[in-house]
Amino acid sequence: xxxxxxxxxxxLSTLAFxxxxxxxxxxxxxxxxxxxxxxxxxxxxxxxGKDAAVKKIxxxxxxxxxxxxxxxxxxxxxxxxNPRPDMGQGSTQAVPSLLAEELEVSLEKVQIVQSDGxxxxxxxxxxxxxxxxxxxxxxxxxxxxxxxxxxxxxxxxWGVTVTECVAEDGKIMHKPTGKTLTYGELAxxxxxxEIPKEPKLKDPKDFKIIGKYNKRLDVPERVNGTAIYGxxxxxxxxxxxxxxxxxxxxxxxxxxxxxxAKKVKGVLKVMKTERTMPHRTSEAVAVIxxxxxxxxxxxxxxxxxxxxxxxxxxVNTAKYFADTYEAAKKQGVNYExxxxxxxxxxxxxxxxxxxxxxxxxxxxxxxxxxxVVHVKDDGSVEIWAPIQGPDWAMxxxxxxxxxxxxxxxxxxxxxxxxxxxxxxxxxxxxxxxLSRELKKPVKVLWTREDDISQGPYRPGMLSHxxxxxxxxxxxxxxxxxxxESILGQVYNGLKHDEADPWVGEELSxxxxxxxxxxxxxxxxxxxxxxxxxxxxxxxxxxxFGWGQESFMDELAHLAGKDPLKARQEILTDERIxxxxxxxxxxxxxxxxxxxxxxxGLAVFKSFGSISATCITVSxxxxxxxxxxxxxVIDCGHYVNPDNVKAxxxxxxxxxxxxxxxxxxxxxxxxxxxxNYHQYNILRLNEMPRIEIHIVDSGAVPGGVGEPxxxxxxxxxxxxxxxxxxxxxxxxPFNIDDLG
Amino acid sequence: MxxxxxxxxxxxxxxxxxxxxxxxWVVRDFxxxxxxxxxxxxALCGACTVHLNGQPARSCQTPVSSIxxxxxxxxxxxxxxxxxxxxxKAWIEEQVPQCGYCQSGQIMSAVALLKTNPNPDDxxxxxxxxxxxxxxxxxxxxxxxxxxxxxxxKVSENGIGKK
Numbered sequence: 001x002x003x004x005x006x007x008x009x010x011x012l013s014t015l016a017f018x019x020x021x022x023x024x025x026x027x028x029x030x031x032x033x034x035x036x037x038x039x040x041x042x043x044x045x046x047x048x049g050k051d052a053a054v055k056k057i058x059x060x061x062x063x064x065x066x067x068x069x070x071x072x073x074x075x076x077x078x079x080x081x082n083p084r085p086d087m088g089q090g091s092t093q094a095v096p097s098l099l100a101e102e103l104e105v106s107l108e109k110v111q112i113v114q115s116d117g118x119x120x121x122x123x124x125x126x127x128x129x130x131x132x133x134x135x136x137x138x139x140x141x142x143x144x145x146x147x148x149x150x151x152x153x154x155x156x157x158w159g160v161t162v163t164e165c166v167a168e169d170g171k172i173m174h175k176p177t178g179k180t181l182t183y184g185e186l187a188x189x190x191x192x193x194e195i196p197k198e199p200k201l202k203d204p205k206d207f208k209i210i211g212k213y214n215k216r217l218d219v220p221e222r223v224n225g226t227a228i229y230g231x232x233x234x235x236x237x238x239x240x241x242x243x244x245x246x247x248x249x250x251x252x253x254x255x256x257x258x259x260x261a262k263k264v265k266g267v268l269k270v271m272k273t274e275r276t277m278p279h280r281t282s283e284a285v286a287v288i289x290x291x292x293x294x295x296x297x298x299x300x301x302x303x304x305x306x307x308x309x310x311x312x313x314x315v316n317t318a319k320y321f322a323d324t325y326e327a328a329k330k331q332g333v334n335y336e337x338x339x340x341x342x343x344x345x346x347x348x349x350x351x352x353x354x355x356x357x358x359x360x361x362x363x364x365x366x367x368x369x370x371x372v373v374h375v376k377d378d379g380s381v382e383i384w385a386p387i388q389g390p391d392w393a394m395x396x397x398x399x400x401x402x403x404x405x406x407x408x409x410x411x412x413x414x415x416x417x418x419x420x421x422x423x424x425x426x427x428x429x430x431x432x433x434l435s436r437e438l439k440k441p442v443k444v445l446w447t448r449e450d451d452i453s454q455g456p457y458r459p460g461m462l463s464h465x466x467x468x469x470x471x472x473x474x475x476x477x478x479x480x481x482x483x484e485s486i487l488g489q490v491y492n493g494l495k496h497d498e499a500d501p502w503v504g505e506e507l508s509x510x511x512x513x514x515x516x517x518x519x520x521x522x523x524x525x526x527x528x529x530x531x532x533x534x535x536x537x538x539x540x541x542x543x544f545g546w547g548q549e550s551f552m553d554e555l556a557h558l559a560g561k562d563p564l565k566a567r568q569e570i571l572t573d574e575r576i577x578x579x580x581x582x583x584x585x586x587x588x589x590x591x592x593x594x595x596x597x598x599x600g601l602a603v604f605k606s607f608g609s610i611s612a613t614c615i616t617v618s619x620x621x622x623x624x625x626x627x628x629x630x631x632v633i634d635c636g637h638y639v640n641p642d643n644v645k646a647x648x649x650x651x652x653x654x655x656x657x658x659x660x661x662x663x664x665x666x667x668x669x670x671x672x673x674x675n676y677h678q679y680n681i682l683r684l685n686e687m688p689r690i691e692i693h694i695v696d697s698g699a700v701p702g703g704v705g706e707p708x709x710x711x712x713x714x715x716x717x718x719x720x721x722x723x724x725x726x727x728x729x730x731x732p733f734n735i736d737d738l739g
Numbered sequence: 740m741x742x743x744x745x746x747x748x749x750x751x752x753x754x755x756x757x758x759x760x761x762x763x764w765v766v767r768d769f770x771x772x773x774x775x776x777x778x779x780x781x782a783l784c785g786a787c788t789v790h791l792n793g794q795p796a797r798s799c800q801t802p803v804s805s806i807x808x809x810x811x812x813x814x815x816x817x818x819x820x821x822x823x824x825x826x827x828k829a830w831i832e833e834q835v836p837q838c839g840y841c842q843s844g845q846i847m848s849a850v851a852l853l854k855t856n857p858n859p860d861d862x863x864x865x866x867x868x869x870x871x872x873x874x875x876x877x878x879x880x881x882x883x884x885x886x887x888x889x890x891x892x893k894v895s896e897n898g899i900g901k902k
Contacts, residue, residue: 088838088875215834222839223830225774225815229840232773265740265757293757293764296780366778366786366874367840416776416840417874448779642834646880650837653876676783676872685865687878 040073040187043146043195045122045138069121070099070142072150076170076184078105080139083115083124084131085388086218087365087415087422088650089705090643091131093216097639098135101209102143102202104167105183108217117390117410125389127423127535129607129703132639136701144199149190154181157189204637204698213642230386230413231445233372238441239268241434242295244285244302245275245454248669249315250530251306253283260301261287266294270302271437276400276429277456277532278490286434292445311669315530317360317460318667323527324482328355328464332480332523333497335504339519341466341478348468348476352558356463356547357730358713359663361536362679363458367416368451373431374441380407381432386415388423396425401432419654420535424456424490452679453671457664458536459484459529463547468518469559474552474566475518479507481544482525484533499524506540511605512548513573531666537654538706541606545710546717546731549602553718554727563718564589564601575634575697576603579612583632586693587614597627600718602711607703609635610695611648613711615719623736624720626656626688631708633692636699645692648708652690655712657682660735743803746810747772748817758804762796763787765803766814774815774843778872785871788844789814795851815843818850825895826850829888837875845871849885858889 071079080099084091096110103110115121123134147167154172155162158179165172171180204211221227246252258270269288274281285304289295313319331342345351371385381403387393390410397408415422431444446454464480481503488494499522505511507522514520536542556566564584571577580603584590593599596619603612613631617624629652638644661680665672673679717728726738742755747770754769766772766789775798778786782797789798790813791806806812819827826849836842845868852859852867859867864885873881 086838088836088840090837215831219831219834219836219839222836222842223827223846224819225772225843227839228773229776231777291756291764291768293760293768297757297759364874365838365840366784366872367776367838368778415838417838419874445777448781448784646834646837646877649879650876653878654874675781676779677781681872681874682876682878683869683872684878684881685869687882690879 040071040184041146041149041191042071043142044069045142069139070146072146072183072187074184074188076182076187077111078103078109078183079111079113081115081121082112083121084126084135085114085390085412085415087126087388087418089126089131089647090216090640091126092218093214093643094132094639095135095139097209097214098139099143101207102140103147105170107209107214109170114412115390116412117394117408118405121391124391125423127388127420129609129705129707132701133608133703136637140201141199144201145195146190148196148199149193150183150186152193153186153190157181210639211637211641214640216643227414229367229416230370230384231367231416233384233413233443235372235374235384235441238372238443239288239290239438240292240295241286241288241431241442241444242292242299242447243273243430243444243450244287244299244304245450246282246284246306247453248306248308248311249454249532249671250280250282250311251308251669253285254305254307256285257303261298264289264294264298264301266290267298270298273430273433275426277426279492279532280530284430288434288438288442292443296447308669311530315666315669317531317665320527320529320531321357321460321462324462325355327482327525327527328462328480330525332482332525333499335499335501335522335524336508337521338509338516341476341519341521344476344519345466345468345478350470350558351466351468351476352554354465354551354554355729356465356550358461358543358546359665359731360460360531361458361658362452362455362664363419363421363536364452364679364681365415365417365419365421368448369422369427369446370444371428371431372441372443373428373435375401375432375435375439377439379403380409382409382411383428383431384411384413385428386413386418386422387425387428388415388418392423393425393428396429397432400429401436419537420539421456424534448676449674452664453674456532456534458542459486459533460663461540461543463544463551465547465551467551467555469555470518472559472561473517474555474559474570475516476520477514477516478521478523479544479548480523480525481507483527483543484529485526486533486535486539488526488528489533494526496526500526503540503544506606507544507548513571513576513605514567515570515572517570537651538606538709541604541706541710542658545602545604546713549604549711549714550717550729553600553714553721567603575699576605576610578697579603579610579632579634579695582693582695583612583614583630586632586691587630589614596723598719598722598724600715600720600722602714602718604707604710606707606710608700609633609702609704609707611707611711613715615715617716617719617723619723621736623734623738624723626716626735628689628691629712630691630693631711632695633708634695634697634699635702635704635707636697637701638694638704641694644694644704647704648692649690651706651708652712653682653687655709656716659713659716659731659733661732663732741804743806744808745806745812747812748814749811754803756803759802761799762789762801762803762806762812763798766798766812772814772816776840776843778841783872784841785844785848786841788847788871790847790851793851793854795848815847818846825891826853826884826888829884829891832887833880833884835877835880835884837877841871841873845873845881849881849888852885853889853892857892859885
């Protein structure tokens with residue numbers, strides 16, 4: 001499957017490198033040596049975004065580390081290096097669609113090879129809902145450039161004008177005569193042409209693939225058990241490791257009693273190891289065995305004494321949240337202040353102050369964290385792992401093992417879910433450590449208990465909200481965001497007197513587009529914790545969307561306004577207004593519900609897309625029942641409407657789970673949740689009726705994987721208020737008993 | 740260690756493993772069938788669902804020693820024939836999987852459901868499928884796909900669409 005495709009590109013790259021190595025001459029000469037007989041046409045991308053530029057790949061350029069993304073070989077095979085691992089978000093369809101569209105071939109003609117983390121492939125991390133957003137222009141430009149070069153080559157060969165030739169289904173056709181040449185027959189000569197600087201992109205109205213329903217080609221392997229995830233990798237000579245991590249999350253090993261563990265048949269060794277996180281390295285104990293079950297059984301038989309230092313006192317979520325509420329009593333650091341909010345709020349006649357809390361959350365992908373690493377005798381390293389970013393993994397492996405990128409081969413497998421977790425490489429570096437020590441290929445596989453009790457987590461956050469209304473309008477708004485910073489803990493990149501820019505940007509009026517007529521403010525206080533944190537699907541939008549949109553609802557009621565109207569009258573952004581009016585229409589917002597039922601809505605813009613949700617609930621015993629969830633999304637141009645819906649469905653489920661299931665809590669340094677019985681996720685019988693509508697704005701592509709999540713919890717909270725008069729301020733809550 | 744003679748997907752296999760080893764790890768690491776997945780190790784998520792004599796079973800909680808010689812073990816790799824294919828086809832038609840990791844277990848549960856209840860309503864689907872977690876959130880499509888599979892199986896039983 002993947003290996004076959006991978007071999008092909010490897011062959012081409014190796015070939016190109018070999019050619020290169022044989023040319024002992026200057027760089028200038030390399031750049032002239034552009035014709036390769038078997039390589040065909042290879043194009044790469046040298047910059048992203050609006051200024052996307054396409055480069056021709058020659059052996060010399062390969063060496064210069066410019067990204068070879070597309071190779072059309074002389075047999076007509078089209079290979080695309082996909083720089084975004086697939087964790088279920090659909091990059092394996094979205095990215096080749098961009099190429100196939102411009103190249104005028106069907107989707108199944110494009111073979112995909114996953115990029116391997118080498119610098120020449122540029123940014124390669126699946127995250128930030130970036131796949132289509134970042135690759136929309138560059139991949140299309142490369143496809144259009146190739147199409148133009150192939151067309152020009154054919155026209156030359158026939159001695160006709162280019163305008164008489166069209167690209168169609170992997171061939172160039174001369175319209176007047178109907179004669180054709182395949183891309184394979186043209187690729188070689190095409191590679192000798194200059195690359196068109198501004199290749200003509202297709203008009204969206206002529207799109208045959210982009211924006212159309214297409215089945216994902218990699219679904220069949222996901223229903224018959226043949227898809228290969230990280231956990232499925234077996235390497236000859238491989239040993240298995242199960243690692244006992246410190247229950248109090250950063251404890252040190254005092255003593256190891258391993259006699260019982262060593263009695264387990266198959267156990268080879270018990271050894272100290274380390275878990276490397278960006279902010280801290282913790283000690284751990286690994287049991288190495290000939291099979292996984294033996295390693296796990298051996299681990300369960302270990303008796304390890306830990307020195308927990310102060311962590312039992314300091315790593316504690318009750319204390320952390322108490323600190324956030326304390327911080328809310330003081331001024332934070334301003335990210336932005338428009339008008340003099342503080343002074344105006346002080347004298348406002350009709351004002352409100354509230355606190356909205358969101359818990360720490362585990363990602364809990366069903367495939368637990370795992371990696372196979374082989375640190376070889378010659379110092380080279382090969383890894384097989386379900387990771388979101390081979391480029392970041394390359395950086396981390398090279399830093400940890402003190403090797404160079406050219407010594408490292410990264411094989412990215414499919415990811416059995418990730419949601420941000422698998423871009424944090426503690427588990428991968430554990431495998432690096434063990435393989436280096438054991439001089440063998442090692443598979444590290446975390447248990448569910450490791451996954452849920454060790455983190456990293458979405459940070460728990462507090463929104464301290466202040467606002468006022470004047471003349472029946474929401475005119476003053478302050479969002480004080482409080483909690484641990486990912487930028488600070490993971491990147492050590494936040495100064496103590498600085499407002500976290502990732503948070504600030506998310507909450508800025510530039511992002512939410514509300515026109516607060518009097519004054520507004522976004523401020524920040526960093527409350528630190530040693531609990532490891534990282535991005536979690538939609539990152540801060542999942543925390544602070546709760547505060548922003550719940551409080552908007554509160555202020556609307558304070559103003560005596562319908563929550564939809566109260567928003568609409570302070571919005572001018574056409575796209576947001578269109579999303580809201582579409583939602584109002586689809587959800588029949590103006591229709592009155594019977595007593596005991598209620599509708600709530602929320603809207604949030606994140607990752608370049610606007611998503612609004614209306615949830616209907618009805619009273620049931622001591623709680624409520626979720627009757628329906630309707631989401632409207634405007635993500636600009638999109639590749640596959642069905643995938644937009646699939647991702648939005650996933651966001652509804654994950655957003656509801658975050659709202660009504662379990663948070664992660666720490667006491668005495670340790671997580672109080674360990675498996676799915678204490679960290680529940682929504683089950684099929686709890687799945688409400690859902691409806692998803694896409695607004696076709698034709699705008700620049702926004703993200704799809706995350707923007708559907710932020711409005712879910714506040715829409716639910718607002719619906720509960722509408723149905724019961726009870727205002728929910730702290731996530732998660734129990735919908736069966738609202739207290 | 741002990742030798743066990745198992746019947747997996749109608750094939751006889753012999754494994755030499757510890758008696759308490761869960762069937763999950765026997766199937767994955769000793770029989771070499773990787774389609775059955777590890778998710779929780781506590782029968783909470785259903786990713787490891789296989790069939791024991793046609794009944795869904797959580798292989799992570801089934802010690803190999805508890806399996807009789809005459810027991811028939813079926814994994815995701817062994818269901819692709821006749822009517823059972825209808826479930827996989829329905830999964831493709833509804834484009835159910837996202838990451839796909841839990842889907843082996845989901846499909847094994849659905850196949851078992853349709854065997855005992857060829858025409859399940861939503862309540863029956865909820866009850867049969869709620870032991871299988873999906874973190875990507877494909878539940879709505881799973882419901883639709885089970886209905887679709889039931890419909891196509893009915894059609895083929897009536898002789899329509901056969902041959």
